Amino acid sequence: MEYQDATKKTLYKKLIRLIAGMVILLIVIAVQPFTYENIDAGNVGIKINLYGSDRGVDNITIVTGRVWYNTWTTKIVEFPTFTQSVDYEPFVVTTKDAAEFKVDPKLNYHVNSTMVPQIYRQYRKPLAEIEQQFMRNTIYDAYRIVANSFSSDSVMSNRERFEDRIQMILTKNLSKDGFIYDQLTSAITPPESLRQMIDEKNASIQARLKAENQAKQADAEAKVKVATATGEAQALLVRAKAESEANRLRQQSLTPLLVQQQWIQKWDGKLPTTQAGGNASFMLPVK
Structure with missing residues (x-):
């Protein structure tokens, strides 16, 4: 009986020690200063010493990657270097x-x-x-x-x-x-006053440009009409000159002999007659 009580006490003490050890381990893990920082791509980290003769910002820039440090004595600050x-x-x-x-x-x-x-x-x-x-x-x-x-x-x-x-x-x-x-x-x-002046100036410029475009368009249309009228007049003149030249050539070609020949060709053999006074008839000589 005494042996069993001693065994129970021993097991109880071991259990207490185990629990205490685990608690202490958890506390140590919770408060231990060592950790790491992942410096992602496109960033740089700087190590800051919090204690010691060289405390302050180190001159060494920590490159990307995983950086282990003591949080009690060191601080890591990350700066992005991308845009x-x-x-x-x-x-x-x-x-x-x-x-x-x-x-x-x-x-x-x-x-x-x-x-x-x-x-x-x-x-x-x-x-x-x-x-x-x-x-x-x-x-x-x-x-x-x-x-x-x-x-x-x-x-x-x-x-x-x-x-x-x-x-x-x-x-x-x-x-x-x-x-x-x-x-x-x-x-x-x-400012609003300047914006209004700019708007008015732009409106004036647009109106002037519109008027200039309309004037240019009217001038172009007038030139087209003048060109059309000139072309028509020239065409009429050319036709008139052609007809006049044709008439001149026809008149030059109608000689007395040619006229008489054409008259003879067209004569049907009957003499022309006319009446004077009563029933007397006259014959017109043919020349």
């Missing part, structure tokens, strides 16, 4: 003649992978926050500077030159911080 498209909220810029234009920009860019550590060291923020702060301010400043050098009407009449200057500024200011400019699409809306 990003950011649609910003509209803002207003002023031209040199104090006209206000609304700009609705959309930027396409990508990150220079070799400069990712520098980007994080400088801004210490995720890429989404950098887009809405530094990059948005850079875009706004580019539009503001360029708009101040244009008058309101020249902005609309020289859109290509206006946007080329903005592109030059953005390319320069973004690239020095590791952001490569790809494309900027901007919807520029002029």
Whole structure:
């Protein structure tokens, strides 16, 4: 009986130790600092040391793949290097003649992978926050500077030159911080007064072009009529000249001898008669 009680106590203690060991193991597993990060293709990761003399952003860019690290001492920040498209909220810029234009920009860019550590060291923020702060301010400043050098009407009449200057500024200011400019699409809306003037000007141009086209069409139609009348007159003249020439030739060919011969050929043998006074008849001599 005592032996059985001792065996039960031994088994009970072993069970307690096993359960305690499993609990401790689970706690260790739960709190252990080692983990990994999968850096997907089209992204780069940077390792940040949280402790030690070399704490801060390493100069080594971690390539794509699985990266193991200690979460207690190290942090991994992932930056996408594929093309990003950011649609910003509209803002207003002023031209040199104090006209206000609304700009609705959309930027396409990508990150220079070799400069990712520098980007994080400088801004210490995720890429989404950098887009809405530094990059948005850079875009706004580019539009503001360029708009101040244009008058309101020249902005609309020289859109290509206006946007080329903005592109030059953005390319320069973004690239020095590791952001490569790809494309900027901007919807520029002029003030209502200028838009009305543009509409009126376009309507006037269209009316003038329509009038010019109508005048050209009328002139063309008149030329066609003149050409037709000239052709008909020339045709009549040609026919008249031909008939006149034919008559002239016929008259030249009718000699007295030929006329007499034709008369003889047509004579039926009867002498022409006439009456004078009573019943006396006269014979007309034939010449």
